[in-house]
């Protein structure tokens with residue numbers, strides 16, 4: 202670490218926010234539930250390469266230079282990885298999964314999982330998702346009744362997203378949306394909040410796991426006076442028990458299926474298991490790896506998607522013109538064309554220009570993750586697309602990062618840099634997606650899997666479920682806007698930071714996300 206600090210000396214010359222603590226730099230200002238305004242200020246005020254002082258003088262970099270990011274997710278894709286403490290947390294709680302492995306192990310797991318998230322299988326998942334969205338609108342209609350009512354929508358979106366990923370990926374239901382939830386979902390939901398209590402201890406995990414056998418660590422957890430740690434053990438045990446039960450049932454069903462020549466289990470995990478069972482590949486996924494993926498998929502899919510549906514809903518309630526325009530498009534595609542919403546398949550939904558524009562614009566301007574994390578595993582020199590002016594006034598044309606330096610791809614600013622997106626980049630303007638995109642955006646070659654943005658990251662660890670998330674958003678918004686008129690509640694919504702940003706009411710002490718919106722049922 203001392204060597205790295207010495208090698209990082211030149212990074213002190215980069216622009217960045219002043220440190221507020223000798224011990225923690227700006228880490229506490231950036232990573233706390235109320236950090237959204239500070240983050241937005243810092244990530245948009247210091248240019249494309251920002252120095253962030255971390256613990257005891259360590260320097261992290263927030264990066265939005267497209268050329269440097271292109272190198273991180275392209276030429277240096279094997280150099281920039283997840284920090285060990287992050288992958289070890291995933292492994293310790295859920296077993297081996299995509300987020301707990303790196304290098305060739307990660308490559309092997311992605312090779313097996315990528316195909317099940319392809320459009321081919323997602324096409325089949327659309328009717329399941331329509332069914333859940335229809336259930337959602339029915340529950341809301343019953344709650345709203347005849348007049349306009351203020352409804353807390355965030356909890357419903359969370360149930361919708363969990364149910365959608367549960368049914369499409371695992372073929373598992375968490376119950377009717379009206380009264381949703383099982384121990385499985387509770388354990389998964391408590392992972393994030395429990396982890397935040399253990400944040401400071403996480404860097405010790407790689408060492409602990411290397412030094413002590415698992416049984417001894419387990420015993421130690423029971424002895425230590427740390428409630429959060431014991432709770433994490435409970436989460437891990439509950440998720441494991443449920444995933445194991447589900448996996449065993451699936452294997453049994455698949456065997457029966459094959460005996461009777463049926464191919465009924467269309468959920469993505471059954472597709473994966475079928476492939477896994479029929480392959481001679483020595484690389485096929487082991488049982489612990491399959492169990493690990495099941496938990497990860499539910500975890501990665503739920504809060505992210507429901508946060509994005511919440512954001513789009515809030516924006517539509519604040520922009521009645523956009524809401525009307527979307528409703529007109531949807532009426533044209535359904536009753537106007539002699540169809541119902543349920544007839545709109547994957548491709549028809551994707552081909553509705555204004556719906557698509559609303560989803561893209563929401564995910565561009567308000568990504569659930571403003572930052573994500575990578576660590577340089579060896580010394581590296583990154584090229585820069587435009588030079589940075591150092592504190593000493595000199596121009597910096599490339600960036601030397603010593604091994605161990607943490608880089609935070611600055612999703613927030615890549616997605617709204619006015620030099621790339623235009624002077625109106627900070628406005629929510631779905632129309633920008635309806636015509637040709639700005640030349641500067643196309644020429645910037647932002648590394649991306651979706652709409653020139655970094656909302657779903659990029660490179661080998663980009664979001665595997667982005668197509669599913671976008672489809673879920675399209676379906677939820679289509680059903681909501683055709684059934685209801687949405688107007689803003691009197692209560693002020695502020696967005697708070699957990700791992701991702703989530704809505705809450707100003708002044709509220711609730712620990713769960715909250716999105717009150719005034720809802721009126723439209724005549725059918």
Ligand code: HEM
Pocket residue numbers: 299300311366370497498501502503505506509568569570573574655656657658661662663664665666667669670
């Ligand atoms: C709007 C919704 C979503 C957003 C914004 C989002 C964003 C992201 C981002 C930024 C990453 C990279 C994280 C990192 O490397 O640190 C990621 C990874 C991942 N996401 Fe998503 N995600 C969403 C929905 C989903 C869904 C629906 C699924 C699955 C059904 C999913 C599964 C995953 C998995 C498994 C990874 C890890 C990939 C790997 O390491 O190879 N995500 N996501």
